Amino acid sequence: MDSSTPFLRYVVAGKFTRDYLILPNGQTSIDVKGGSAFYSAAGLGLWDDHIGLIGIVNEEYPLEWLLEFEKRGMDVRGVQILSTFFDQRNFIAYPTIEGPDTKNPISHFSRIGQPFPKTLLGYSGSETQNPKNNISDQTIKIKDIPFDYLDVTAVHISSMDYSSQSRLPSFFRQGHATTITLQASNDYMNSMYGDMVPTILKDINAFICTEAQIRNLFYGKTSDIWEMVSDLDVYGCENIVIMTKKNKFLLWDRTSKKKNEIPMYPSSIIDPTGIVESFCGGFLSGLRSYQNPLRATLQGSISASFTAEGADPFYCLDSLPPLVEARLASLSSSVVEI
Numbered sequence: 001m002d003s004s005t006p007f008l009r010y011v012v013a014g015k016f017t018r019d020y021l022i023l024p025n026g027q028t029s030i031d032v033k034g035g036s037a038f039y040s041a042a043g044l045g046l047w048d049d050h051i052g053l054i055g056i057v058n059e060e061y062p063l064e065w066l067l068e069f070e071k072r073g074m075d076v077r078g079v080q081i082l083s084t085f086f087d088q089r090n091f092i093a094y095p096t097i098e099g100p101d102t103k104n105p106i107s108h109f110s111r112i113g114q115p116f117p118k119t120l121l122g123y124s125g126s127e128t129q130n131p132k133n134n135i136s137d138q139t140i141k142i143k144d145i146p147f148d149y150l151d152v153t154a155v156h157i158s159s160m161d162y163s164s165q166s167r168l169p170s171f172f173r174q175g176h177a178t179t180i181t182l183q184a185s186n187d188y189m190n191s192m193y194g195d196m197v198p199t200i201l202k203d204i205n206a207f208i209c210t211e212a213q214i215r216n217l218f219y220g221k222t223s224d225i226w227e228m229v230s231d232l233d234v235y236g237c238e239n240i241v242i243m244t245k246k247n248k249f250l251l252w253d254r255t256s257k258k259k260n261e262i263p264m265y266p267s268s269i270i271d272p273t274g275i276v277e278s279f280c281g282g283f284l285s286g287l288r289s290y291q292n293p294l295r296a297t298l299q300g301s302i303s304a305s306f307t308a309e310g311a312d313p314f315y316c317l318d319s320l321p322p323l324v325e326a327r328l329a330s331l332s333s334s335v336v337e338i
Contacts, residue, residue, distance in 0.1 A: 012051060014055055036160070038069065040183075042278060044303075047285035138164075180204045205238050208279070233254060248261055
């Protein structure tokens with residue numbers, strides 16, 4: 001890898017996984033590159049460049065995947081390689097596009113009549129962690145982040161352990177970052193650990209979650225999504241974005257006091273994996289470049305639509321610029337102010 005220090009505008013922090021997928025059409029992708037870091041960076045790369053990555057991998061992780069990312073002009077010096085083992089396998093099955101299942105891989109391979117991959121033996125699934133156990137194997141080590149990463153002006157923090165998510169915003173605020181977005185983690189998006197959410201919201205410009213996550217957070221309190229948003233708004237985050245079960249994005253803009261609904265650009269969904277993560281990348285680019293959350297949401301929606309059409313985190317990076325601009329123009333007329 002090139003030892004020179006590149007110029008960076010963005011940093012994306014997230015997870016790297018080895019994915020085992022059963023797609024909605026019954027086809028499989030076995031031990032392929034995945035993870036929120038790749039998908040978010042690719043969604044961002046559709047619109048802009050000069051991107052650095054932060055994450056944790058172990059020595060068994062295929063480094064050629066990181067090199068492929070680097071060949072696309074992105075910086076991987078922030079990826080920390082550990083000698084200790086931790087399981088980076090990630091299983092997702094899609095019996096339906098709307099109903100992903102991350103459990104019982106044996107039954108899903110049996111359902112489609114395919115042999116169970118030997119490399120998935122012993123897989124126990126990704127259990128929701130107790131966020132109050134502050135440190136895990138995949139917690140980002142602040143001291144190992146390249147110092148020049150503090151020069152970036154925009155940062156996205158993908159869904160990961162609570163310790164990393166709660167510490168990274170304040171770290172980057174010490175540098176030049178003026179735009180920080182964060183994707184919610186299942187670990188604290190529930191009624192049991194809801195008291196930890198204010199800490200997550202305090203140093204960021206945009207909070208992005210799914211409808212399922214915010215409903216879990218407010219379970220037993222209210223069923224009205226905008227009432228939930230109002231409760232989160234008191235903690236000062238400028239923008240809250242919720243991806244609904246119907247693939248629409250609800251945007252609350254605290255500055256303008258506007259609520260908008262933006263659909264995902266209609267496209268053929270081949271692989272739903274990484275849709276939200278790719279959205280986050282496109283959103284960050286729009287927010288940094290235009291300081292306009294509605295424009296940011298439109299860009300995120302388009303990034304998500306390209307990602308859904310392929311079965312690789314980098315798929316959307318090969319989209320033709322005229323097609324990207326055409327989708328942006330088309331989608332802009334579909335915004336609904338609530």
